Structures are given as structure tokens and as C-alpha cells.
Amino acid sequence: MTGKRRSPARVFAALGDATRLALVKKLSRGQPLSITQLTEGCKLSRQAITKHLRVLEGAGIVHSVREGRESRFELDPEPIVSIRKYLDHVSEQWDQVLGRLKAFVEN
Amino acid sequence: MTGKRRSPARVFAALGDATRLALVKKLSRGQPLSITQLTEGCKLSRQAITKHLRVLEGAGIVHSVREGRESRFELDPEPIVSIRKYLDHVSEQWDQVLGRLKAFVEN
DNA sequence: CTAATATGCAACCGGTAGGTTGCCTATGTC
DNA sequence: GACATAGGCAACCTACCGGTTGCATATTAG
Numbered sequence: 001m002t003g004k005r006r007s008p009a010r011v012f013a014a015l016g017d018a019t020r021l022a023l024v025k026k027l028s029r030g031q032p033l034s035i036t037q038l039t040e041g042c043k044l045s046r047q048a049i050t051k052h053l054r055v056l057e058g059a060g061i062v063h064s065v066r067e068g069r070e071s072r073f074e075l076d077p078e079p080i081v082s083i084r085k086y087l088d089h090v091s092e093q094w095d096q097v098l099g100r101l102k103a104f105v106e107n
Numbered sequence: 108m109t110g111k112r113r114s115p116a117r118v119f120a121a122l123g124d125a126t127r128l129a130l131v132k133k134l135s136r137g138q139p140l141s142i143t144q145l146t147e148g149c150k151l152s153r154q155a156i157t158k159h160l161r162v163l164e165g166a167g168i169v170h171s172v173r174e175g176r177e178s179r180f181e182l183d184p185e186p187i188v189s190i191r192k193y194l195d196h197v198s199e200q201w202d203q204v205l206g207r208l209k210a211f212v213e214n
Numbered sequence: 215c216t217a218a219t220a221t222g223c224a225a226c227c228g229g230t231a232g233g234t235t236g237c238c239t240a241t242g243t244c
Numbered sequence: 245g246a247c248a249t250a251g252g253c254a255a256c257c258t259a260c261c262g263g264t265t266g267c268a269t270a271t272t273a274g
Contacts, residue, residue, distance in 0.1 A: 013123025017232090018116040028197045030204030036250065048233050050251080055231090069241035069250050077201045084194045087187055090135045094184045097137030124262090143220065155263050157221080162261095176220050176271035 006060045008086050011079045014059035019044065020052050024075065027062065032072035113167045115193050118186045121166035126151065127159050131182065134169065139179035 015021060023038055039049045053073055056062040060079045064071045122128060130145055146156045160180055163169040167186045171178045 007125070009123055009125040009128055012119050012128075016116055016118075016120025016123040018114070021116055021119075024197065028200045030201065030207075034250075045234065051232070071251070075201060077198060080194055080197060084191060084198065087191045087194070090131065090187060091184060091191065093135045094137065094182060100137075141220075152264065158262070178221070
């Protein structure tokens with residue numbers, strides 16, 4: 001049942017936190033980073049960061065690969081692309097409304 | 108201090124709930140809807156829906172206009188467009204990485 | 215005026231999100 | 245082997261979220 005895992009709401013919720021957005025930003029550079037590397041510069045404890053990473057992982061935004069004694073996290077862009085399309089759909093519907101409104105005003 | 112109000116995290120968080128996404132969907136048709144209208148068909152109590160609407164309003168996704176005894180809610184697409192751009196930026200960075208990787212593999 | 219409708223306000227409740235701390239394990243280094 | 249480093253696990257705490265209920269207020273209908 002992966003259906004629920006990556007529901008749009010789940011993905012949005014995962015991105016709905018400044019700390020997590022910062023993690024995504026760091027990882028969007030493409031280089032896999034370890035937990036301690038991701039913790040550096042970020043006031044919070046390593047455990048807190050780990051929890052945030054698990055949330056991102058649960059939404060499918062990120063995945064980890066254990067390498068020796070450290071586990072590297074890497075971005076997984078599919079869910080992000082997915083909700084982008086979701087937003088596109090909403091905006092599109094809205095644009096159609098604007099279009100109709102504009103047409104109405106002009107006639 | 109409207110700066111914090113519509114921070115990307117705030118907007119994502121507002122969309123990070125199935126009920127709220129459903130409300131946005133209903134409102135994306137363009138027609139302003141009253142609270143009772145938005146509650147119809149939605150198991151939850153009117154008060155619950157009201158709270159969700161206030162969250163969306165806090166993120167700037169929606170605004171209400173009092174009209175007689177009912178308050179109509181309407182979609183406000185700006186924050187959605189804004190986070191769409193945000194996601195575009197992340198995807199773009201990622202695409203650049205893929206591009207570099209592709210180039211590396213091909214050479 | 216009275217009744218019905220639409221909403222607001224506030225208290226209350228259970229669950230969980232976010233964070234810390236302490237300790238244990240595994241891996242790498244000297 | 246001894247030590248340092250990277251991470252996992254679990255308990256614990258506070259605050260907030262999502263939801264309900266009860267009651268008060270404003271508007272509209274008859």
C-alpha cells in the first residue's frame with residue numbers, strides 16, 4: 001500500500017516545516033549527505049534532524065543508503081514533481097475561471 | 108509582519124492535510140462558497156471546517172467576505188503560484204545535477 | 215415578533231509533532 | 245585493543261492540531 005504513503009497531503013505536510021525545507025534545499029545540490037553533515041550549522045540536535053529525515057523519507061522525498069558507519073541521504077524528486085503537477089492542475093482551473101471572468105467583463 | 112505569514116513552509120503546511128486539500132479543490136472552481144456549503148458532504152462538523160478554513164486563510168490561500176449572515180470563501184491563488192515557483196527552483200537544481208551526471212556518463 | 219439559519223467563541227480532549235537526553239551498537243583509526 | 249566517530253533506540257516532555265460540544269449572536273424568513 002504505497003498509495004497512502006505518497007499522497008499529495010503527505011508530501012505537502014512533509015514540506016510544511018522550515019527545517020525540512022532547509023534539508024531539501026541542502027540535498028537539492030545533488031550530493032548525498034550524511035546525517036552529521038546535514039546537522040552541521042543547524043542549531044538542532046542530531047536526533048531532531050534524524051526525525052525530520054524520517055518524515056521526508058516517509059513521504060518518499062528522500063532515501064538513505066547506509067555506507068560504512070554513516071548513512072547518506074539523497075533527494076528523490078519524483079514526489080516533488082508529482083505535487084508540482086497537482087498545483088499546476090489547481091492553477092489551471094483557476095486560470096480558466098479568470099479567463100471566463102475576463103471574457104465576461106469584456107463583453 | 109506579513110513576511111512570516113506566507114512563508115513557503117506555512118503554505119505547504121496548510122496544504123498538508125487531506126481535508127484542506129479537498130476545500131481548496133472545491134474552491135478552485137472559482138465560485139465563492141459559504142461555510143455550510145463547504146461543510147456539505149464532508150462528515151466533519153462545521154466548526155472543524157471553519158478551523159481548517161482559518162488555517163488556509165492564515166497562509167493566504169483563501170480569504171473570506173462576509174455577506175449578510177454568511178461568509179463566503181474564495182481562493183487566493185498567489186501563494187500557490189509562489190510555492191509552485193519554489194518547487195520549480197528545486198526541480199531545476201536537480202535537473203542540472205542530472206544534466207551533469209548525464210554528461211559525465213556520456214563522456 | 216418568532217423561528218430558523220449561518221456563523222462565532224470558548225472550553226475541552228486525545229493524539230501526535232518536534233525536540234531533548236541518555237545510553238547502546240557499529241564502524242573506522244591509532 | 246583502545247578510542248573516536250556515526251548512527252539507532254527509547255523515554256520523556258511540551259505544545260499544538262484536529263475534532264467535538266455547548267452556547268451566544270446576527271441575519272433572514274414567515
